[in-house]
Amino acid sequence: MDSYIDLLKLVLPDLLVTHFDLTNNITKDKVLHLYFEEKIDIPSEFSSRIVISHGFHKEITIQDFPLRGKTVYLHIKRRRWLDKTTKEVVQRDWDLVAQGTRMTVEFAAFLKVLNSY
Numbered sequence: 001m002d003s004y005i006d007l008l009k010l011v012l013p014d015l016l017v018t019h020f021d022l023t024n025n026i027t028k029d030k031v032l033h034l035y036f037e038e039k040i041d042i043p044s045e046f047s048s049r050i051v052i053s054h055g056f057h058k059e060i061t062i063q064d065f066p067l068r069g070k071t072v073y074l075h076i077k078r079r080r081w082l083d084k085t086t087k088e089v090v091q092r093d094w095d096l097v098a099q100g101t102r103m104t105v106e107f108a109a110f111l112k113v114l115n116s117y
Contacts (some may be wrong), residue, residue, distance in 0.1 A: 011067060012074075013017070013106055019092075021077065032070045038079040043092050046081060054082035098116055 008017045012034075020036035027033075040053055056077040064072045081090045 012064070018076070024059070027070065030070050032065045032067060033075060034072065035075045035077075037077045038092075040079070042047045043081070045051065046083075046090060049090075050085060051081040054080045056080065057091070107114070 005017060005032050006028075008022065016036060022034060023037050024035040025033065030055055037056065043052055059074055059075050059077045061075050064074050066072060078091060082088075083090055
């Protein structure tokens with residue numbers, strides 16, 4: 001496997017590295033912005049349908065664990081898929097953002113544990 005991908009898996013949520021491509025990164029002052037787009041691979045849950053990529057949803061921005069003293073923001077664009085038979089727009093059901101927050105699920109769980117001490 002590509003060492004670049006292996007490194008990303010150590011610092012980012014596995015789901016993000018597996019299903020999204022890193023398209024850009026910007027470091028400004030003490031803030032790191034990482035930009036992701038969902039891969040063009042047709043999701044396995046739609047394998048019984050004839051679907052084509054139909055653009056992206058609006059980008060979401062969520063905060064993740066700080067890295068090397070920098071605040072980290074993940075900018076994520078999810079794909080929409082068009083079922084060519086029914087003309088229905090479908091999408092994967094991602095659980096990227098913790099309920100009631102703008103943080104990744106892992107980061108929110110980490111902060112919850114810290115708060116209990």
